[in-house]
Amino acid sequence: MKRILVCTKRVIDFNVRVRVKPDGTGVITDGVKMxxxxxxxxxxxxxxxxxxxxxxxEVVAATIGPADCQQQLRTALAMGADRAVHVVHDAxxxxxxxxxxxxKLIEKEQPFLVLLGKQAIDDDxxxxxxxxxxxxxxxxxxxxxxxxxxxxxARVTREVDAGLETLEVDLPAVVTTDLRLNEPRYxxxxxxxxxxxxxxxxxxxxxxxxxxxxxxxxxRTEPPAQRQKGxxxxxxxxxxxxxRTRGVL
Amino acid sequence: xxxxxxxxxxxxxxxxxxTAKCVSCARNVxxxxxxxxxxxxxxxxxxxxxxxxxxxKTVLRVDRPENGHALAAVLAPQVAALAAPYTHVFGPSTxxxxxxxxxxxxxxxxxxxxxxxxxxxxxxxxxxxYAGNAIVTVEVxxxxxxxxxxRTASFEAAxxxxxxxxxxxxxxxxxxxxxxxxxxxxxxTDRPDLQSAARVVSGGRALGSADSFKLIYxxxxxxxxxxxxxxxxxxxGYAPSDMQVGQTGKIIAPExxxxxxxxxxxQHLTGIKDAxxxxxxxxxxxxxxxxxxxxxxxxxxxxxxxxxxxxxSA
Numbered sequence: 175m176k177r178i179l180v181c182t183k184r185v186i187d188f189n190v191r192v193r194v195k196p197d198g199t200g201v202i203t204d205g206v207k208m209x210x211x212x213x214x215x216x217x218x219x220x221x222x223x224x225x226x227x228x229x230x231x232e233v234v235a236a237t238i239g240p241a242d243c244q245q246q247l248r249t250a251l252a253m254g255a256d257r258a259v260h261v262v263h264d265a266x267x268x269x270x271x272x273x274x275x276x277x278k279l280i281e282k283e284q285p286f287l288v289l290l291g292k293q294a295i296d297d298d299x300x301x302x303x304x305x306x307x308x309x310x311x312x313x314x315x316x317x318x319x320x321x322x323x324x325x326x327x328a329r330v331t332r333e334v335d336a337g338l339e340t341l342e343v344d345l346p347a348v349v350t351t352d353l354r355l356n357e358p359r360y361x362x363x364x365x366x367x368x369x370x371x372x373x374x375x376x377x378x379x380x381x382x383x384x385x386x387x388x389x390x391x392x393x394r395t396e397p398p399a400q401r402q403k404g405x406x407x408x409x410x411x412x413x414x415x416x417x418r419t420r421g422v423l
Numbered sequence: 424x425x426x427x428x429x430x431x432x433x434x435x436x437x438x439x440x441x442t443a444k445c446v447s448c449a450r451n452v453x454x455x456x457x458x459x460x461x462x463x464x465x466x467x468x469x470x471x472x473x474x475x476x477x478x479x480k481t482v483l484r485v486d487r488p489e490n491g492h493a494l495a496a497v498l499a500p501q502v503a504a505l506a507a508p509y510t511h512v513f514g515p516s517t518x519x520x521x522x523x524x525x526x527x528x529x530x531x532x533x534x535x536x537x538x539x540x541x542x543x544x545x546x547x548x549x550x551x552x553y554a555g556n557a558i559v560t561v562e563v564x565x566x567x568x569x570x571x572x573x574r575t576a577s578f579e580a581a582x583x584x585x586x587x588x589x590x591x592x593x594x595x596x597x598x599x600x601x602x603x604x605x606x607x608x609x610x611x612t613d614r615p616d617l618q619s620a621a622r623v624v625s626g627g628r629a630l631g632s633a634d635s636f637k638l639i640y641x642x643x644x645x646x647x648x649x650x651x652x653x654x655x656x657x658x659x660g661y662a663p664s665d666m667q668v669g670q671t672g673k674i675i676a677p678e679x680x681x682x683x684x685x686x687x688x689x690q691h692l693t694g695i696k697d698a699x700x701x702x703x704x705x706x707x708x709x710x711x712x713x714x715x716x717x718x719x720x721x722x723x724x725x726x727x728x729x730x731x732x733x734x735x736s737a
Contacts, residue, residue, distance in 0.1 A: 186553070191556075191689075192553040192554075192556040192557060193556075194556075194557050201553060201556075201557050268534055269525070269534075269535065270528065270529060270532070270533075270534060270535075273529065295554065296553060297552050298538065298552050298553070298554065298670070299535070299537045300521050300525070300537055301525035301528070301535050301537060302525075303525075304495065304522065304523075304524075304525035304526045304529070305525045305528065305529035307496070307526065308499065308525070308526040308527075308529035308530055309529055311599075313496055313599070313601045313602040314496060314522070314526065314602075315602075316495075316522045317518060317521075317522070319664065329605065332518075333664050333665070334518040334522075334607070334665070335517050335518045335519070335618060335665060335673065336609045336665065337608050337609030337663070337665045338607065338608050338609075338664070339604075339607045340604075340605040340607070340608075341494070341602060341603065341605060342602075342603045342605045343602050343603070344601040344602075347601075352664075352671075353654075354657075354658070389534045389563060389564045389567045390561050390562070390563050390564075391561065391562045391563075391564075392560070392561055393547070393560045393561065393562050394559065394560040395552075395558070395559050395560075396558050396559075396560075397556070397557065397558070398551070398555055398556065398557075398558050398696070401696060401701070401714075401715040403713070403714055403715070403716075404701075404716055404717035404718055404719065405717070405718055405719070406713070406718075406719045406720070406721070407719070407720050408720075409720070409722075410720070410727055410730045410731045411734065412720075413718060413720050414731070414734050414735065417679075417700075417702070420700055420717070422678055422679045422699070422700045
């Protein structure tokens, strides 16, 4: 079966204004709206479009996390994923351990393409896709803004600092998605109903034989330093004068 | 002692300024000995430039024809093969480093710290999370290789004036052929590079069209500035994606940043908060950009920008 695996993460919704806990032990998550990581949503959308134009037969969405993650997997199923795999794990995982978990799923699912967001908007690590490609010893095409497939290769346009770079990679491969690859579809009510009947498999983390090794400890979480509000000027002459006073012209 | 290996970012002929920023970051690690690794098809010029950076002890040069383009799948095994003697492996948090460093970390079975913005000790660093809304201090276990990307906007570039030894190095790492460079389309421009420019003029959605973005280019040229754009302007097609400034685009720290018609979404502000002087021009006096601007001017950009340009010519 020609299969695409989409790796996702449940994160604080991008519209939530994230606040640091007063005791510096993390950010406030109680009662905060959670969502599918937006970059992963783009990855899923791309997988669905590939399938819809006949480039794949099955789209599998996967995630790692506590029981609540099933909500986001149901969203993925409502968007159009054929089935979902939930690796149940209550604590956080470092990106390399997450990549090892997804590697286990690759061994099981044998996808020809793995899509995931370029980063999760909580930890902003931007690591898992690249690490997964390294473990798999397969190509990586990160920050994709365009993906074109043939039977054996993918031609991926990447958003890089210099402009747009194009890579040709042999399949199977890992592609991580950037913002402008596509615009994810809205989920409609009938799709949500249909998603309830789609298969969602739960795998206990312990059964995968991956060590939850943590080697980086968060010692403290703080809000960022605030910039001071400056002066307001009336017109361009005052603006130029103010710039001269500050010595930046 | 910390032995720090920095993977050089370059275009085959010249070193990128991001590498000199990594050197400054590395020198903030107590008792650090800094080595720069130049992977290139012919790294002679780049290695010489790297050796001239203050605070660098050694430059390792690996010349292989496969290194003509910076492909993570090709570079990572070479870095991993040379990394054993080092306690830290750093690269810049540019698309080059973001792409490459995690692949190296995985090959080394090491954790990675992304976007380090401050060094507190050889094992303790600060980095932004949640689009810059939460800054975490992280501690890496003793004895674990620290792979990291360096947030270039947080560090000054190391100056010239060093005299490092250049050594040829080689590895027998097997290099894959499954990943091939097929081209790059860059808007060729005489303007300064956005990431390292001292002055940046950025336009936002209020410009209303790609055509009116000419106002931004024109003012930028008057100031010798690079041109940036907000995500909204890029999404609307007014400016190309490589101009995007913000958490998901480029994070910059120019001396002067002029935000024109940009409201100041948090993800944009994250990308500019280290700028020395921020100027905001916006018709909405309530726009969040004014909360962080050093100098604010409320008004119609279509009259203000040409006026400003004229004043600067006077």
